[in-house]
Amino acid sequence: MSGKTNRNLWIALIVVVVAVILVLAFTGVFKKAETQEIKIGIVGPHTGPVAVYGEAVRDAALVAIEEINAAGGVLGMKFVPVIEDTKGDGAEASNAVNKVITRDKVVAIIGPVISSTANVAGAIVNREKVPMIAPAATAVEVTHAGEYTSRVCFLDSYQATVMAKFSREELKAEKAAILFDVASDYSIGLKDVFAEKFVEYGGEIVEVVSYTSGDSDFSAQLTKIKAAAPDVIYLPVYYNDDILILRQARNLGITATFLGADGWDAPELIEGAGDAAEGCYFTTHYTIHDPSPVVQNFVQKFQEKYGKPPIVFNALGYDAVKMLADAIERAGSLDREEIKDAINSTENFEGVTGMITLDENRNPYKEVTIVTVKNGQFELVTKLLP
Amino acid sequence: MSQFLQQIVNGLSLGSIYALIALGYTMVYGIIRLINFAHGDIYMVGAFVGYFAFRAGLPLPLVFFLAMAVPALFGLTIEFFAYRPLRKRNAPRIAALITAIGMSLFLENLGILIFSPDPRPFPRVFTNEPIYFAGGVTISIPQILTLAFTSVLMISLTLFIRFTRTGKAMRAVSQDAEAAQLMGVNIDRIISVTFVIGSALAGAAGVMVGILIPRIEPLMGIMPGLKAFVAAVIGGIGVIPGAMLGGMLMGMAETLVTAFISSTWRDAIAFGLLIVILLIKPSGIFGSSSRTKV
Numbered sequence: 200m201s202g203k204t205n206r207n208l209w210i211a212l213i214v215v216v217v218a219v220i221l222v223l224a225f226t227g228v229f230k231k232a233e234t235q236e237i238k239i240g241i242v243g244p245h246t247g248p249v250a251v252y253g254e255a256v257r258d259a260a261l262v263a264i265e266e267i268n269a270a271g272g273v274l275g276m277k278f279v280p281v282i283e284d285t286k287g288d289g290a291e292a293s294n295a296v297n298k299v300i301t302r303d304k305v306v307a308i309i310g311p312v313i314s315s316t317a318n319v320a321g322a323i324v325n326r327e328k329v330p331m332i333a334p335a336a337t338a339v340e341v342t343h344a345g346e347y348t349s350r351v352c353f354l355d356s357y358q359a360t361v362m363a364k365f366s367r368e369e370l371k372a373e374k375a376a377i378l379f380d381v382a383s384d385y386s387i388g389l390k391d392v393f394a395e396k397f398v399e400y401g402g403e404i405v406e407v408v409s410y411t412s413g414d415s416d417f418s419a420q421l422t423k424i425k426a427a428a429p430d431v432i433y434l435p436v437y438y439n440d441d442i443l444i445l446r447q448a449r450n451l452g453i454t455a456t457f458l459g460a461d462g463w464d465a466p467e468l469i470e471g472a473g474d475a476a477e478g479c480y481f482t483t484h485y486t487i488h489d490p491s492p493v494v495q496n497f498v499q500k501f502q503e504k505y506g507k508p509p510i511v512f513n514a515l516g517y518d519a520v521k522m523l524a525d526a527i528e529r530a531g532s533l534d535r536e537e538i539k540d541a542i543n544s545t546e547n548f549e550g551v552t553g554m555i556t557l558d559e560n561r562n563p564y565k566e567v568t569i570v571t572v573k574n575g576q577f578e579l580v581t582k583l584l585p
Numbered sequence: 586m587s588q589f590l591q592q593i594v595n596g597l598s599l600g601s602i603y604a605l606i607a608l609g610y611t612m613v614y615g616i617i618r619l620i621n622f623a624h625g626d627i628y629m630v631g632a633f634v635g636y637f638a639f640r641a642g643l644p645l646p647l648v649f650f651l652a653m654a655v656p657a658l659f660g661l662t663i664e665f666f667a668y669r670p671l672r673k674r675n676a677p678r679i680a681a682l683i684t685a686i687g688m689s690l691f692l693e694n695l696g697i698l699i700f701s702p703d704p705r706p707f708p709r710v711f712t713n714e715p716i717y718f719a720g721g722v723t724i725s726i727p728q729i730l731t732l733a734f735t736s737v738l739m740i741s742l743t744l745f746i747r748f749t750r751t752g753k754a755m756r757a758v759s760q761d762a763e764a765a766q767l768m769g770v771n772i773d774r775i776i777s778v779t780f781v782i783g784s785a786l787a788g789a790a791g792v793m794v795g796i797l798i799p800r801i802e803p804l805m806g807i808m809p810g811l812k813a814f815v816a817a818v819i820g821g822i823g824v825i826p827g828a829m830l831g832g833m834l835m836g837m838a839e840t841l842v843t844a845f846i847s848s849t850w851r852d853a854i855a856f857g858l859l860i861v862i863l864l865i866k867p868s869g870i871f872g873s874s875s876r877t878k879v
Contacts, residue, residue, distance in 0.1 A: 409849070418599070419596075420848065422591045422844060423588065423844055442800065443706075451591075
């Protein structure tokens with residue numbers, strides 16, 4: 200009898216010892232991996248129709264990561280990017296986000312880039328409690344997904360407010376006309392806010408006319424605007440249409456100043472519109488012509504790595520990674536909840552795209568860059584808070 | 586009032602482009618009863634030839650010559666390789682129509698392959714400064730050029746068809762091809778000439794659109810092509826003055842609708858016009874309502 204008790208005791212003891220060793224070993228290994236590196240997911244469309252934006256964010260994120268690691272990393276650990284492709288598609292985005300969370304156990308996610316995919320990802324990260332910073336998704340509802348979702352780009356409405364303020368206070372415009380694209384939510388949103396704010400600042404909207412994406416003859420609309428004799432014309436559309444509209448407007452003898460939004464921000468604008476674009480103003484996220492050291496450092500590093508000047512999406516991708524690094528540093532741990540809290544309390548973080556402070560809806564409060572076209576060149580005019 | 590006058594000027598310059606393209610549709614239809622759907626894409630070819638010719642710094646007359654000659658060559662080739670073999674085999678008309686759609690898709694995709702689908706801004710040819718008239722009406726140099734050159738082309742076409750031997754032969758073929766052949770008219774040659782003239786006009790329209798509305802892309806021919814076709818039907822397909830009037834009407838209607846109603850109604854009105862015409866006078870404004878003889 201006692202022999203059997205003895206044996207049972209031995210077995211129990213061995214089981215306990217093995218279990219302890221196993222637990223120690225596992226937690227040890229786990230700890231070791233975690234203390235060496237910080238995995239972050241870079242999720243965006245790297246192939247497909249919107250690949251150009253996803254690639255831009257990814258390329259610049261890699262520049263930021265290199266820079267962070269060269270300076271010794273965050274909390275003494277190196278950033279390791281885990282890159283996944285969304286193809287700009289909702290289902291693919293959901294797969295990509297699930298993959299980096301469950302397989303790679305990333306600490307946080309930078310991306311996805313397009314608003315529709317960011318919405319899909321937002322639902323997942325808030326369920327799985329993984330912080331996500333959307334670099335360039337401008338749709339309002341993106342951050343409604345929950346407190347694990349934040350972004351670095353400003354909302355569309357935001358730049359229209361700044362442009363209304365700028366045109367009233369700096370350009371002293373009394374009368375404004377608006378020409379917008381009825382088939383684009385971006386254009387409609389900007390038009391609504393600009394019209395509201397311009398009146399709020401004491402101006403008058405004298406004419407609002409629209410066109411439909413794909414139209415190429417704008418003479419009827421422009422003639423109507425001309426008859427209303429505005430001081431400024433707000434044109435919240437993309438550069439391809441800008442080129443046509445600006446050239447046709449000058450052909451009709453319209454000399455009013457055109458004002459635009461970030462859709463204008465492409466070198467093709469100047470190439471295509473030439474002197475028709477001269478003296479126009481538009482709002483954007485940042486410009487490479489900004490002499491501030493943060494911007495120049497980024498422009499130089501990006502140029503060195505890729506041999507071309509960074510575009511807006513590059514700047515936003517870079518800022519997203521840097522803002523995450525800043526938050527992890529402040530959180531002082533790799534606990535996702537603590538990182539989330541640190542991100543959400545970001546205040547006066549000096550990014551390439553301006554001083555970023557996240558508001559209670561986790562949208563950035565930051566300066567909007569205003570650029571003009573002068574002698575066939577983009578030029579920084581000022582940076583304004585709304 | 587001055588705004589209204591200005592809108593009329595805008596409508597006329599847009600309309601003259603439609604009229605030029607519509608002429609090609611109507612001439613080909615008049616001769617071989619084929620709706621040549623590749624015609625809108627010929628116009629695209631003209632715009633691209635103009636684009637490269639201007640970029641190469643060629644003078645304006647030479648640009649126009651090239652932009653009419655190259656599309657004319659395209660028209661000739663398409664007729665020779667795509668439509669003529671069908672005609673020789675007495676293929677049904679639907680086969681020719683489907684071939685035309687195929688040619689259209691071929692040219693569009695060839696354009697995408699060669700030029701990439703991205704739109705390009707057309708080079709600036711003239712100054713942006715318009716010419717002012719009393720009452721604040723302005724007319725830009727591209728608009729003047731478009732209106733003037735279109736008028737010249739249309740008048741020469743009318744004279745050509747009315748007074749030259751080839752023009753008479755064209756009219757004869759369109760009235761009764763077999764009888765014309767019995768009278769010694771070389772039908773194949775007349776058909777080739779028709780394609781050459783129609784394509785050259787479309788090419789000229791392509792360059793003028795490039796100057797007037799400075800953006801070109803491989804798919805630019807689809808919508809103007811459709812609208813010009815509608816314009817030809819409105820005017821009476823197969824009737825040359827009908828195409829001119831139909832084109833002008835179309836441009837005017839679109840401009841006035843955009844100016845005084847809403848741009849969202851622009852295409853609806855354009856195609857609505859077609860429905861109205863088909864209901865009231867299916868043969869078009871200038872079309873004779875004679876039945877097809879059997």
